[in-house]
Amino acid sequence: MQARNRLSLTRRSFARGLGAMVLFAPSIVRAQTIDPVRRNVSSFRTHAWQDHFDALGVGLIISDTNSKVLQHWTTDGEMRLYPTSVPLSEDLTRLGYTEVVEKRENPSWAPTPSMRERNPEWPARIPGGDPANPLGTRALYLSWQYYRIHGTQDTRKIGRRSSNGCIGLYNEHIEEVFERAPVGTQVKLI
Known part of the structure; x- marks a missing residue:
């Protein structure tokens, strides 16, 4: 009992x-x-390229500054997604259409005149390959002066508002996009 x-x-x-x-x-x-x-669903919001462009051409990129994601399509229609860093503030953000006009491996970096004004202590130039170089291992230069899609050595920046105007990717991701995106790739920042 x-x-x-x-x-x-x-x-x-x-x-x-x-x-x-x-x-x-x-x-x-x-x-x-x-x-x-x-x-556990990501906050990435994908876009249909047809809503922004008439044709794939040699490929295209859509970078969504709100969801912090870059979509890259190759000429055959294959699409890949990449998390990004985006500009710190609205006044540093440029939206609209541009294109890739140049590609550089291990690019050197120099602050823009407005960056130098805000941060006079910054160096005038950092050579490519330097661990302090904020452009990482690859950069796609856009038709807009001073704007790039590039890698970053500081991986904490990805997924955040942390850049001075550019779109940043992990180095391994920009290396992949760099190989797949020829000069002339159409780009839209939204």
């Missing part, structure tokens, strides 16, 4: 503990009822 009372007490204790947990830790219960895959 005593064993049965102990078992009964244990069940009651368990039920009380479970009730307290539901009352005092509702987030645990809610976490179990939410689809775990849905909770």
Whole structure:
């Protein structure tokens, strides 16, 4: 009889503990009822290239500054997504159509005149290959002066508003885009 009372007490204790947990830790219960895959969905919003361009041409890039993602299509229609860093503020952000006019491996970096004005302590130039170079290992130069799609040595910047106007990618991602995107690739920043 005593064993049965102990078992009964244990069940009651368990039920009380479970009730307290539901009352005092509702987030645990809610976490179990939410689809775990849905909770981990990225914030990337993809775009159909046809909504922005008439034809693929030699390829095209759409960089969404809100969802911080770059979509690249090759001439045969293959599309890949890449997380990006985007400009720090709206006044540094340029939106609209441009194109890739030059490509450089291990580009050197020089701050723009406005960057020098805001940060006079910055060096006048950092050579390509230098770990302090903010352009990373590759850069796609756009038809807009001073604007680039480039790599970064500082991977903490990806997924954030952290640039002075450019679109930044992980070095391994810009190397992939660099190989796949010829000069003349159409670009739209939205």
